[in-house]
Amino acid sequence: MNSIESIAAIGAASSTLHGFADLRALQQSAGLKLIKAGRGVWVHDEAGRPLLEAASGMWCASLGFGDPELVEAAIEQFKTLPYYHTLGGKSVVPSEVLSERLLAKSPIGKGKVYFACTGSEGNDFLVKFVRFANNAAGLPKKKKFISRTNGYHGATLAASSLTGIAGNHKGFDLPLPGFLHTADPHYYRNALPGESEDDFCQRMVRELRTLVESEGPETIAGFLAEPVGGAGGVVIPPAGYYTRVQELLQGFGIPFFSDEVITGVGRLGDWFGSDTMGIKPRAIVMGKGLTSAYFPLSAVILEQELVDRITEGSDRNGHYFAHGATYAGHPVGCAIALAVLDIIERRNILDHVKRMAEVFKRRLLALQEHPLVGHARCVGLVGAVELRPLPGAAGDPGGELVKKVHAIAENRYGLIFRKLANNVCAFSPPLVITEEEINELFDRFIAALDSAMVS
Incomplete structure (x- = not known):
């Protein structure tokens, strides 16, 4: 079976038609990332770099990646x-x-x-x-x-x-x-x-x-x-x-x-x-x-x-x-x-979700104190923060701020979340996430927000 081991091996352009993406950029494979493995709340890119998957893929990998059962x-x-x-x-x-x-x-x-x-x-x-x-x-x-x-x-x-x-x-x-x-x-x-x-x-x-x-x-x-x-x-x-x-x-x-x-x-x-x-x-x-x-x-x-x-x-x-x-x-x-x-x-996952939801809520709502966050909201293990420009900055009708934070989070801090319209950062981690991993998620997100303010 043929194997593609890296973005470079794809060549000038991906042969896959990608959804919800900048197709022109992907013609040059710009912005394309190969995910090659996953375990628990983590996935790994082509270089073996671990990324904390705080969106469960597309809101869906609820029991995490690689569950043997x-x-x-x-x-x-x-x-x-x-x-x-x-x-x-x-x-x-x-x-x-x-x-x-x-x-x-x-x-x-x-x-x-x-x-x-x-x-x-x-x-x-x-x-x-x-x-x-x-x-x-x-x-x-x-x-x-x-x-x-x-x-x-x-x-x-x-x-x-x-x-x-x-x-x-x-x-x-x-x-x-x-x-x-x-x-x-x-x-x-x-x-x-x-x-x-x-x-x-x-x-x-x-x-x-x-x-x-x-x-x-x-x-x-x-x-x-x-x-x-x-x-x-x-x-x-x-x-x-x-x-x-x-x-x-x-x-x-x-x-x-x-x-x-x-x-x-x-x-x-x-x-x-x-x-x-x-x-x-x-x-x-x-x-x-x-x-x-x-x-x-x-x-x-x-x-x-x-x-x-x-x-x-x-x-x-x-x-x-x-x-x-x-x-x-x-x-x-x-x-x-x-x-x-x-x-x-x-495994009593529903009880686990209820316990982790309290940690998730505490960490997410605390983000409302950050200068870039206009609103934070959550229920269970799904939540979002809505970003706002810094005081005195121009408006952001194109959602450039969420794109910037998303890129910094993924490329610099190894965190994946969903970027949505109106500068919304959405989180829906696997239901099996631990308290330690929730804290890691939000520590990385705060680092991305802080970096976005100065870069």
């Missing part, structure tokens, strides 16, 4: 049955067992689970399933979806349309018709002068009500939101927001769908972020931490009423549900996910 679970399933499908009345044992266990742990309770490969696919399939269910229920107008400005829901056409980040629409002719966006409940950034958190929540709900009434509640198929925003800035809505939103939606007969691709499987300290944030969803989409990113797998958990409607639609369609995917319920992915659930239970 997950590797062994994959190997054993590869030996037993490396692949089979879940189409046309066939199934595999890991898929059936995983469905039962997810339903038992979820706030959905009774229903069914459909597996996909990515969170994007999961959200896309949810839209498809809900439209099919509403047609079966004689509700052909009930097709529009409301999500939030700055919410992120994936990269397929429907998931990108659900996403409320303008930069993800530009050039792609998105969003598609039928996808609407309501206000971003980011109090620090969007509150009016003198507006209390309670008044802010009421205004957010009024804006949602106005949108629903202007579109017609009979046309709204559902409201989709992340319990805690991810790529849009780690947005943690104020207390009372979800209670008011759910009351409004219930009054209009609009279901709440929860995008738990990031917050599922322990990220906030509970199995589901919906439990942490007081959400009672009618469907949940999850992924990322479901396999600790050791295999591409996502899941759509549907309440029984939606399943019943889908079954009725299948009956009307010649007893045939015309949806399927080659890798849905892949036995290796499901076997790894079952091992993840076992590890979380046996």
